[in-house]
Amino acid sequence: MQVLWEREIPVDTIKVSPRPVWKCRACPMYGKRPSCPPHAPDWKEAREWVGSFKRAILVKFEIDMNDFENEKRKVLLWLLDKERELFREGNFYAMALFPGNCNLCPDCPFERGEPCRMPEKVRPSVDAVGIELSSLVEIDFSESVLYGLIMVE
Template identity: 30%
Template structure:
């Protein structure tokens, strides 16, 4: 397959732009360091958004389909952010949606609700930053640049999945795990590790494919 003759250092303008958009770290990596695994999408099946969003499984490319797509890209930009949400040890290890657990204490539910509200609010900012990076790459001639996001789409209160038409198709992007990207392994192999369980402020990571 013929690729555009681009050197990694020629993409440093995207690293600079990511830092201007308040990313705490960004790095250009070859796409062979983007790890795609079928087991990743098993986590999606346990999510409350499974089948309810047009940007989530089973409404997105399968893992096998995405592997073929990834072969058409040579580089990716890994972008790490730092959320203003702060998780203490109790919330960090608690299951998602703890705020709805009737068996939990009121204090725990309130702390969990506050944490996830702040986390998801910030995820919208991450989406806008990734879209800006996608546009920046496009304007420099990388017309097939496409952003992925951390976490499921939250542009609409309820996705228009029943009618099969995205109301914000120019902005909605697929979560990286929804197509099988193992972000933990990808980040670790690129020396930008993600820490689990969360300690303090989460550091969500997104990826931009470039070509």
């Protein structure tokens, strides 16, 4: 996993709608992870939440698709570390949003109806809360990348 870039973006450029949430319904992970709908805040609540911030950081990660789960896990941990760093700098409401479902645990107990092992680390996915990533960046599906978002202040 490699960070390709970090870009500060104004929050008014973030489009929140029901479209990504509906797309989530077609995902095989829908409802199976705590970061996914219907467990994530709904898009209307998320739109209000996003609007309470002034800025965010969009991060583009290059990953090795042959080791997707491990690479994605590194991305999630990087986002959580960055969130913690921003918090320590005085951005007390900084919060990361994951690219897709949470995979912090290689064997997710939540999928089996058991409690999440790391509820303090789970964050909703960008799509799960209705954020249209395509409103922020041109997506090129030939790239082996993931995008994360951190709401800052």
